[in-house]
Amino acid sequence: MDSGWLVLLSVAFGLLVGAGFMALLHAAERRGSNAVDVVNPAVPDGVEQVINALDSAGVVLDPSNNVVTASPGSIAFGLVAQQTLVHPELIALVDKVRSSGEPVTTTVELARGPFGDASIHFLVRVARLGSRYILLLAEDHSETYRLEDVRRDFIANISHELKTPIGAISLLSEALDPAADDPEQVRRFAKRLHTEAARLTRITQEIIELSRLQAADTLRSAELLNVDHLIASAMDQNHVQAELRGTTLVKGGAKHVEVYGDESLLVMAIHNLVGNAIQYSLENSRVGIGVRVEDGVVEIAVTDQGLGIASDDLDRVFERFFRVDQARSRNTGGTGLGLSIVKHIVENHGGDVRVWSQLGRGSTFTIRLPEATPVASASQGDSR
Structure with a gap:
């Protein structure tokens, strides 16, 4: 009877040790799987499809700043070449976000391609994508800057154009009084006044006409x-x-x-x-x-x-x-x-x-x- 109990106890102990060993194996397997996910996680589902559908520039980068996926726009704008970001300014923004964890939104002026003097003004937003990747979005705002330049030029030009006839009219009117006793001088000044006044009127009319035309669709x-x-x-x-x-x-x-x-x-x-x-x-x-x-x-x-x-x-x-x-x-x-x-x-x-x-x-x-x-x-x- 005693020997039977000993056999049962031995079998039970063996089963218990085996179960514990299997549990340890399963735990180790789960930890190994989690470690693999941390070292080499996949880009979140749907991100690549969204990036490919963008008209603007969109780039996803890994911890080594290699480009994992990029939109056609990012390549067309010359931001990405050979699976890397081309511009040091963008790499600096990515590194800043990776170290701080805080998203960054800023404007950047970048050269368009390796040749020529042409540049593009981008509104750039960089943020973390999960625990490992960085997402960079860039939108071309060059037209906004161009229109602002046109507005500044228009104001500067109109000021200059109006200043010329106004200044001439002012000087001629001041010269009329001293020349009051010289009819020939008065006639000459009056003719110049008429010319400058007509020019001022023409500029004003054309500005009004142009504004009216631009307002009419x-x-x-x-x-x-x-x-x-x-x-x-x-x-x-x-x-x-x-x-x-x-x-x-x-x-x-x-x-x-x-x-x-x-x-x-x-x-x-x-x-x-x-x-x-x-x-x-x-x-x-x-x-x-x-x-x-x-x-x-x-x-x-x-x-x-x-x-x-x-x-x-x-x-x-x-x-x-x-x-x-x-x-x-x-x-x-x-x-x-x-x-x-x-x-x-x-x-x-x-x-x-x-x-x-x-x-x-x-x-x-x-x-x-x-x-x-x-x-x-x-x-x-x-x-x-």
Whole structure:
């Protein structure tokens, strides 16, 4: 009986030791699995799909700053190359977030690619992604900075443009009193006063007109207009200026073409182009106004035989107050707003304006507008 109990106790003890050993093995296995997860965890589910769907730049980095996944935008902007961040500024932000654990949002100006001087302004946000990874998001804000630069330039330019005639009027008015006994001097000063006042009025009117055009998204009232009539009106307004410079105005191309729009605005647009062509042409030269219709688009081209525009300036000629020849424009009374007004008038009519130019050969500005096509009536469309 005693020997039977001893056998049972031995078996029970063996089972207990075996169970304990298996429990230890399972515990060790779980700890090993957890250690592997800590050393080499996977990127959280769905993050890679979200990053790939971003239009902006998105990057996930591991502890060695290797790029685990990156959006197409981050590569297109030149932020990522060969699975690494390109810019030291971004690497410094990532390291800062990794050490502090706090997210960072800031603006950074970075070079676009390894060549050239072009740069991009980014709004960058860097934050932890889980316990191991870092998420970097960058959004291109270059357009915001560009618009701010345009606003500053506009204020600076308008201040300068207004200061010139206002200063001249002030000086001339002060000179009138001492010259009261000299009728010839008074007449000369009065003529200058009239010229400067007219220039100030013109600048003010063009600024008001440009502001009105920029505020209008669409035309409130449009009517059917004959392009021949629009061109004839614009040529008539520039007739005196053309005669003074010995410039011949020539019209050619398609006839009896029609567009929908505001007559006064379209005449102003063509007038500005013709006036510019005369102003920047050589004396005793020729300015041509041609009309063409193709695929439902009416093209009104104004061509001069002037000195032309440098290729670097072609993209800027429609900016407010930008003038290719600053000194010459000032002498001829130009404001630098004419082409900007043309651009906004044409865009408000659903068209666009283009420029071709070559130094020494002249320039061609082309207004492109939708052709007005007649709508058939129900009776005309009924074949019964």
